[in-house]
Amino acid sequence: MLKQVKCNLCGCEQYSIVYKTYKGDISTIQLDNYTITDNRRGLPLRIVRCSKCGLIYANPRPPVQSLIASYSKMADAAYLEEEKARRLSAQSILNQLQGFKKQGRLLDVGCATGFLLDEARKRGWEVFGVELSQWAVDYARNQLGLNGVSQTILKNAHFPSSYFDAVALVDAIEHLTDPKGTLEEIRRVLKSDGIICVNTPDISSLASKILRARWWGVKQAHLYYFTGKSLRKMLAESGFIIKKVKTHARIFSLKYWFSKIKDYNDNLYKICRFLIRNNLKNKLVRINLADQVEVYCRKMRKLKYLEELEESSYAVESEMMKVVAVLPAYNAAKTLKQTVEDIPKDAVNDIILVDDASRDATVKIARGLGLKVFVHHKNLGYGANQKTCFTKALESGADIVVMVHPDYQYDPKAIPQMLEPIKKGKADAVFGSRMMKGGALEGGMPAWKHNANILLTALENVTFGTYLTEYHSGFRAYSAKVLKSINFRLNSNGFIFDTQIIAQILLHDFKIEEVPIRTRYFDEASTVKFWPGVIYGLGILKTLLKYT
Known part of the structure; x- marks a missing residue:
């Protein structure tokens, strides 16, 4: 038995007939079973136009449960x-x-x-x-x-x-x-x-x-x-x-x-x-x-x-996400233990350290701390270290990868804040920014480095059409989806890797969020000196020219 229906768009019950392909009472007509490739003409139907909004629809039609049953039984080998x-x-x-x-x-x-x-x-x-x-x-x-x-x-x-x-x-x-x-x-x-x-x-x-x-x-x-x-x-x-x-x-x-x-x-x-x-x-x-x-x-x-x-997404999955912290290490023996101790153990499921041929006891200390350790037998560079970090994290089944420098310059206690936007589906990558809330100068960042950071970030924002406060932080979190989608292995083995991966993320239309972090400059922490910093800055400018 067919049923009369209202307009699905405005709810109006008034209509005019557009097409009618039958004689007699349509409510007594039995409709044929549906197949995708069925193109028979002249089958009985009545199509009407809503008098209020103009939507055109079949009226009357079979009850919903009858339609669902018909679709459920549909088989159409000709479709293949x-x-x-x-x-x-x-x-x-x-x-x-x-x-x-x-x-x-x-x-x-x-x-x-x-x-x-x-x-x-x-x-x-x-x-x-x-x-x-x-x-x-x-x-x-x-x-x-x-x-x-x-x-x-x-x-x-x-x-x-x-x-x-x-x-x-x-x-x-x-x-x-x-x-x-x-x-x-x-x-x-x-x-x-x-x-x-x-x-x-x-x-x-x-x-x-x-x-x-x-x-x-x-x-x-x-x-x-x-x-x-x-x-x-x-x-x-x-x-x-x-x-x-x-x-x-x-x-x-x-x-x-x-x-x-x-x-x-x-x-x-x-x-x-x-x-x-x-x-x-x-x-x-x-x-x-x-x-x-x-x-x-x-x-x-x-x-x-x-x-x-503004509703959070991924709420169902967030508690099940595997978080892997990766530590790209080079001569970090003096600061590694304190860095690892400050990583919130309830926020991460695993910690991986990749050593880039350190000349000190970094590897020995890492193994003593129970970390998963992978060693480069010759120094390959900061970018190459990240490539190994991300590859090993993905191989371990990570859903989120958070990178923490083991020189204790960044505060690992901020990891939960770094993870939250990704877990809630609001971002695909999260960067800890030293430039938000004055954290860089308060933490002892040299003035020349602070000013160069601002200048280079401004140029990068203009090039990529973004509004990030910092492009050069090494404290970052990435969803596995990002790392699987971009070919980070093609990037530089040097420090310029950090800028290149941002370019890849933006070109793939992934979302980046920032959270304010503290930074700490002290004698034992590793840092880029002035002339290597100049070379790094020139490398960034060269990268930007490719996208202008």
Whole structure:
């Protein structure tokens, strides 16, 4: 039994009929089972337009539970025949998404067999999907190894708030029983700087106006029919602002395109088959009929959403994160023990020391303190030491890596404050700043070094478009996602490594936060002398020239 429904956008019950493809009482008509590739025309349906807001939708329609049961039983082996084409289409969407977000955690709502997720995983994304079809979920999990795909609707997946960097809703919103509610749930699980892609047939397109009810976008399985205007309105009502709008070009084999022609004109189909040789039938062809709209949106930043935008993400995971402290050491025997003693043991799970061919007892003391020690048998440089630190930390399964210099110049007691923004999902990297709250001069930093630090940081901010107070602190925390995404091993083996890794982080659109820290300059602490400092500064300028 079909049921009457209200407009999903404004709640109005008044409508006018757009298309009606049946005779008699539609409430007595039994709708056919759904498959993705089903393109039969003339099936009984009634499409209406809301008298208040103009949203077009199917009315009446089957009850929600009946629709869910139908989707759950859906199996469509013909869908797999166009796998190569569907993957190319997915790649084009990912190219657009990565113009906004390079990598991160991606959710595909209505992911079908998971081709888009599989392509995203190849690019370094951590992928999740929700899909109702048991057949499609089994294929995604068993054939593609996509264990993040679940058979459920989005609301019942219970993802944490501010969890995803990107969400894809491709050829799916038109199938949803509650598209506005789903968009609101997407807003909840999307990070404040996340991006969403919505892709759907455009009923206001020229093709739709010409073909009317026989347009390929009109199907029994489609519950909603969007125009560019109504889609923009629904996204705005759900708290999104559109950043980019484009038409989507479909990619399919000639064989597939011919099958679409057959739906409209059998004689034309036979002529095309005659003209095209058999060996060309599998040739992939991209066609843009301008009847599929694709939009990319971000969260609106309005007062009513302020609490949500500031809400902590990763709350579910933060207590389970493995934190590894790494100590890049060179001749640190006099200060190592006190540095390690001040590291809060309840804040870190492991401590790794990498020794860069020290000439003192650094290695012996480190082993006596029970640290995991790795030794360079010749001096490779500060940057090379960091490379080993990060590599060994990642190999140990670190979720967060915090770097502490073992010369006791930085206060290890500040580690919990360094970790907090990453654990809450507010940052991907955190730098301890000696320049905030006057900490540098109070800690004894030489005036020439203080002034040079300010000047170089100003130049770096101008180059990279940032507002950091310091680029040159050695007290830093990185999420594993950052270290896995950037190729830090290509950087310099010297001190310039610190600037190069910041450039990499910014170019990958990761977020950096700073926390104020104390610094301590004393005779036993290692420090860069004047002329090595000049060489370091020139190296920074050389690096900046590459990005101007």
